[in-house]
Each structure stands twice: as C-alpha cells, then as structure tokens.
Amino acid sequence: MIYFDNSATTKPYKEAVDSFVKVSSEFFGNPSSLHGLGVQAEKLLTQARTQVASLLAVKPTEIYFTSGGTESNNLAIKGSAILHKNKGKHLILSSIEHPSVRGSMEQLKKLGFEITYLPTDHHGRVKVEDVKASIQKNTILVSVMQVNNEVGTIQPIKEIGELLSQYPNILFHVDAVQAVGKVPLNLMENRVDLSSISAHKFHGLKGTGSLFIREGVRLDPLLSGGNQEWKIRSGTENVAGAVAMAKALRMTIGNSDLGLERMSRVKTLLREELSRIDGLTINTPLENSAPHILNFSIRGVKAEVLIHTLEQKGIYLSTTSACSSKKQLPSQTLLAMGVPDDLADSAFRISLSYDNNEDEAQKVIVAIEEGAKQLRKVMN
Amino acid sequence: MNYDRILIRYGEISTKGRNRKKFVDKLRKSVRIALAPFPKIKIRAERDRMYVLVNGENVQEIIKSLKNIFGIQSLSPAIRVEKDIEQMKEAALSLVKSLYTEGQTFKISPKRSDKSFGLDTSGINHTFGGHILGNIPGIKVDVKNPDINLKIEVLAEAIYMSCENILGAGGLPVGSSGKAMLMLSGGIDSPVAGYFTMKRGVEIEAVHFFSPPYTSERSKEKVIDLAKKLAEIFGSMKLHIVPFTTIQQTIKEQIPENYSMTTTRRFMLRITDEIRKKQEALAIITGDNLGQVASQTLESMYAINEVTNTPILRPLLTMDKNDIIKIAKEIDTYDISIRPFEDCCTIFVPSSPKTKPKREKVMHYESFHDFDSLIQEAVQNTETLTIRPDSKQSSEFEDLF
Structure with missing residues (x-):
C-alpha cells in the first residue's frame, strides 16, 4: 500500500494508539471526580496539556482540548463573534478556508453578521493589502488558514499578524490544522489570538484536537454543561485522546528535522516528474507551499475514475480535500486561484507524511502516467 | 552581528562589602539552575558583573529566564569585540541597524575603564557616532532622550557593546540570607509571602497541614503544585506535610468552638517551630494579612504568637488584598490557589470564631488535655518531600x- 492521502488523515503512530488504550483501560477516571482515580485522570490531562503547550511554545492555560479541527474552528469563530458582537459584527475570512470556517461564518451571516471574503492571487495566497482594505470600524475577527488544505499554499500569517497588531479590537484566528509538523506555527511572534489543530493530521487519533486561545482573549462556549476546560468546552474530557495527541505531537516535532527533509525531496521528485506528463498542470505554487501537499490537474481525465484506477494498484490519493470530494464540486481553492473549471474538475491531491519515500513516489508517478494515458484513450 | 553574551549587573550585592563573594556565588548558582535547559552556555562571574556566554543558544529565551532571578538588577545582551577600530565600527553599526526603525534617534554612551585605549570618550563618540550617521540615512543624534543608546565599554581585555538595558527582578540571590519555614496553606496569600521572602535572599522550606x-x-x-512554582526560583524546595487530623478532632472535642481556631493556629505554629528546629531554619513565614480573617487581627496574633519567640515574618501584613492577588497572578500561583478544594483551615472553621481572643483563656482551655504528645507525634510522622519544578519532575x- 502506498498512502498519499495524509491531509485527509494520517495513520496513527502505534505509540499513540498504545497510550490511548492504556489510558482508556487503566486510568479511566473522570478528571472531575474527587477520588484518587479522578485525581490521576486529571494529572494525565494536565500533563498532556503542558506537553502540547510547550511543544507549541505557549502556556498550558492557553490550550483547550476539543474534539478536533472542526470543533476548534467553530468554537473560535462563533464563540468570539457571539461574545464580541457588541463591539462589531463584521468578520473577514479568506475565500479558501476549510468548510468548518466558511460554514461557521455563513451561519453567523444568517444571524446578522456581515462577512467579507478575501480573494487570493493565482497561487492561492491572500494579500495583506486586501486584509487591510477589508478592515472596517466594526471588524472583530479575521480568519486565515496557515496552510491551505487543497493546494498547500502557505499564507502570510506573520504579515497579517503584524498588520493586525495595529487593531487591538480585531481577533486573529489561524486554522493551523494542515500546518502542524510542516511549517512553524510561531503563535506568539505572529500575534495569533486563536489557532486550531487536530490530532489525526499528525498521527494522533480522530476525535481530538485543541484550540489555542491567547491569554486574555475571551470567548463564549458553544457547549454548555459541566464547565470543563475553564468553562469554554463542557463535556467529560477525552483524557486518553489528549494523552495520545500529546505523544503524537512530541513524536512529530521530534521527527521533523529528518522528516521534513525527506518530505521535501519526495515532493520535489513528484513535482519534477509529474510535470513532464502530457496534459498535466501542477496547481501547487513552487514557492511558499507546504512540503507535504502537491495538487495537480490532468486535462481530459475524470479525477474520480483515475483515483479508483490507482486504488486497484494499492495507491491512495484524493481528488480535492476529503471534505469536498464527496460533494463532487470543483475545489473552491482552485476556483479562487482562477484555475479554469475543467482543470479544477480534474484535480488531484497528493499529501505526504514523513514516512513516504522516493521509491513510493517513483511508483506513483508511473501509475499516474499509465492510468492517465489509458483513460484518455477510453474516454476520448 | 549576533549577541554573543549577556551582561548581568548585580545591583544591591555590590554594596555588600566583604560578603560580596558569597553573594556572587549564590547568584551564580541561581543562574546555573535557571539556565539548565541551555547546556551550551557558560557563566563567568566577576567582581562587578557576570557574563553568560550564549554559545549559540537562544538569546531571547535566556533573557526570559534571567529576568526571574533574584539578585539581578539589570541585564544587557552584548557583543565582545577586539580593540580594533574597524571591527568596532562594524559591530557598532550592525547593532544599531538591528534595532533601528525609521525616524529614530540614538546616542553613544562610552565608558573607558582602560585609560590606555587610543580614543578618549569624546573620541569614541566622534568616531563611532560619525560612522553610524554616515551609514544609516535619516538617523539623528539625541543625547537627552535617544531611542537607541549604544553603550561602548572599554575594559582592559576587550570592548563590550550593548544597546538594550533590561530590568531584572531585583532583590538578593536566594540562599544568601539564610533559611526560613513557610506555612503554606493552599490559599492565595502564603505563596506570595514565600515569594517576597525569597526575593530578599531567604531559602524556604514549606510546611503544610x-x-x-x-x-x-x-x-x-x-x-x-504551588510548591513546584516556588521551587522554580531555587531549583528545588522541601515540603513538609504534617498529619493533622487527630489534633483537629481533639481540638473540636476539647476546646470551646469560638476558641478552636485560635488553638489550631497555636498548634500549627508550635509544630512548624519544631520542624524549624530540626531543619535548622531561623524564622517562620506566614501569609498573615492584618484584619483579613479572624486569626489575623492583632489580638489573634498576640494570642497565637505566644507559643514561640522565633521570628515570625509576615511580608503581606500591611498589603491590600488586590495587590496580593496581582502578585499571585504575576508569579503564576493564583490559578492554582483558587482551585476549590477544602484545606485544613476551611473545614473545621467555627461559625463565629473570636476575633479578639484572650491569651489567658486560650491557655486555660488547652490545659485540660495532653496536647504536647499529640504535637510530638505529628512532628514525628511528618512526611518530607523534595519538590522540583515541573519541567524536572x-x-x-x-x-x-
């Protein structure tokens, strides 16, 4: 099996699964219970939080565990919009955000908020000038993802953060789900107020993630109940998931020096070889893109069919993002970049992990070339 | 050009005459403990100042750690240059450049300890000021209120240049003023009391009931967890946990309710004093804050303090609660202190404790039972933990x- 769909999800580290199983079966107490089992669970949760915080270079009190990227994005956006609506009701987001960001914003629009979509250039990158031009007196939130999940473009987070430091009333949310382990987050230096991460994108388990909330930033909770996570996220804590996430994050960051080097080599090889294939266009920009994502289109080839052809050879990649591929809509990101409809319709995404190697890449290149040739023959 | 060292100025230590060497040694120890996460650094302690040689470690992170150390008045990231005018010019320019943003002003503050150096102070001003003016278009000189103050120090062995002066935590190096016992309840006040005492150089051991x-x-x-926070200052701290159930139950049976609090406090003090003797400490620190609760009125203190003539240090005595909370937040103990768990003071609290207890009365009530043996037993069964900061646990x- 060659698994090249790591932006959809990654295979969990065995060590992370082991931690999850051990905590679930041996330390199953509720962290809120008064007795010793509760104390033990609470200690585990605290240690997980401290570890995640230190790996992200923030304070433990700034890490709130959630059920994953989607919840973190919803909490960051709706939670801040609802609490700060009296300061203003204008929100800004890029036009290439994940559906959980876009959807949260659209829902708020129905409640009377005004939203502005930032355009991108043909690399899929937001321009800081556009952010500046979109800011109004009543703007309360800007949300821009760090690494786009469909083409891998790295957004100018540092520059937007610098701009926003002149606007103390505007919160800055960064969806960093695709960035962890691939590009440095630099939450403090980049003046980020809120940032979402998800464990299953870095070999942790599904159903666990966290939201960074900068000290002093306030949100309304979305879930009401037992006031866990400092009242921001009620619900009995997923201690085992949090511990597994802390472990996966430690391993990911620990492996990142060698991993990133290998990843870049594999990506470069794929890029060079694939671009030689007739009718194939690379959509991922050469500069300032994350090392793990390569998006390309093949003229005249129906993406879904090629995906299934490759699957028969044990090769797994995806059309666009896992979230939009089921809807069979062309990728929002590619359309925002100005890629023509027919090419956007036949787009593929390869997404790597540290474990993928050049051998696998060679096999995939050959399989794509053969598959495309064959399909063109049949379909034209 | 990157900073290669951090210059540490001692502040009060410099006035300590013949004890100076002892103080500098203690400070050096504190610095070494705080900078343990940076294995490549080297510490060089001299009579008037200390240098941390960075050796490639992260300068900003090191400064962050140094800012919490007691005994440091101020610190400056600096570079060392040989006594070569061209090298010095280059270093001065790159330092100012790295900080300069458009429209800012600068001045040069030379200090020439090595009088044999070729340039005198006005010569230094002229040479390097001119070089900077000629190479950074738009920069102006302002000797009264500059944005960038480039210090050039000419010492016998080399030249040191620095632009930033960062305020340290002040105080005296921990351990330079002896040792005392801190009564640590779990509330907001006692960790702050411990912190203030440590700031004056006192090493502390905590006692908890x-x-x-x-x-x-x-x-x-x-x-x-509170002890872990305080332990960050000195690298480790002893925590004595006194089993107090039997005594509290006996007090409840033997002492009239409105005097039970006074007696409880007296026994806590006696036990702490016994542990203090064993540990060879010289004082007891409490978080007492005048008038805050019934045990902290002057009348109560008079009745409670009677059990010992060991100095009782009450650093928070005259502070306002809000100011105490502010410090607790700064030293990161506030969030731990407000966790809602009962401690031994809140659980047996009488409904109307005496705010003006009489010494004679409390002694009278205590005389009907053999509390001494209970107190000895509690001291003997005390569990002593060595607490290290979280990172090292x-x-x-x-x-x-």
Missing part, C-alpha cells in the same frame, strides 16, 4: 507521553 479524610488528595496536589506516566 493535611487532614485526611476531611481534606482530599486534591488539596495536597494543589499544595504540591520525572513522571509516573512517562511512557504514556
């Missing part, structure tokens, strides 16, 4: 993380 099952494991955890769950 634990009354299971009336108080839970969690309240003990809370105190351990080896974890029971290590393999899970």
